[in-house]
Amino acid sequence: MVREGEVAPDDGTLVAVLPACGRSGNVGAGRWAHEYARKTGLLYSTVHVANAVVDMYCKCGDVESAREVFKEMRQRSVVSWNAMISGYSLNGHGVEGIELFQEMRMHGVEPNAVTLLGVLGCCAHAGAVDAGREIFQSILSEHGIEPAIEHYGCMVDLLGRSGLLEDAHTLIQGIPMKPNAVIWGALLSACGAHAGLGIAEVALKELIDLEPWNSGNYVLLANLYAETGRWEEAGELRRLMRRMSVNKDPGQSVIEEPVFQLTSAHQ
Incomplete structure (x- = not known):
């Protein structure tokens, strides 16, 4: 769009492309869009452009750049x-x-x-x-x-990370809506970190009902069994995965390659 020069990107263009950069982790394209916004005066003339830049940097893991843009904002919503x-x-x-x-x-x-x-x-x-x-x-x-369920999920995660597994389980039991897989997954992960085997078994039972295809849940509990020397239970869980045709997903990686530069018209 910039290269052809027929129509100049405006604030609407930027708030559409910046989230795409954040979701894909393409910080190179995000920096290009940030620089374009700065050079054209769009960065601080409309608050939603600066918001989009901050959000993009955070999603790409560049917290320092996000903080600098946030500090320089003339107005904030x-x-x-x-x-x-x-x-x-x-x-x-x-x-x-x-x-x-x-x-x-x-x-x-x-x-x-x-x-x-x-x-x-x-x-x-x-x-x-x-x-x-x-x-x-x-x-x-x-x-x-x-x-909302997400707020409860954060509290379960907080309590679980701090080793307060019973408190986290009690909170789940008192949630006014049906706990989802994220809630039980947070509890299961916390059990793995703090050797909470009894609660981990409860969490896995719920997770099998909610998402029987998710191999990560079985692997978490199997590893916990192995770490506590309960090899028979670990083996049985692996056999259960085979009977239910649950396969462990392979790992994936992404390499960022493109380099973006402003055209001479906007330098």
Whole structure:
């Protein structure tokens, strides 16, 4: 589009292409779009372009570049804060995400459901159990938002990562909606990290009902059996996979190759 020069990309073009760069992890194309937005004055003239740039960098794992764009924004919407907080969560920068959430509140910006989901993820990465409990309790009581299944999933992940497997299991049992595979998968993963064999068996039973084709669930429990010396159970689980025709998915990798450059008309 830029090369042909008949129609110049506008803010709508950028907010369409930047998420595509983020989803594909193509940071090279994303940097090109960022530079184009900067040179054409679109970066800070419309807040949604800067939001898209922040989100793209976070999804590509370049948190530092995202933070620089966020700091330079002349105006911010709740989406701006959400993009950065969720980006911290996505990349494991839990403490920074919690601090940014606190800064957001000091600026008088009211969080929404996405904000609270992002900061709960940050609490999970930081191991901030008390802060996570407090934020989770405030979702309905302070912000008037009904917690969604994703918020419960973040709390299960937080409790599980901290080794509070019984608390996580109790929370699942009290969820007002039917727990999905993500909820039980988070609990199963936590059991693998903290040798919670009894709860792991409960989680796997639920997961087999929800997604019997997912080999990762069987492998997690089989490895846990092996680590605790229960070789017969580990072997039986492998045999169960064969009987149910569950195959382990092969690994995949992606290599980024293209290099993007601005045409001379926009340099």
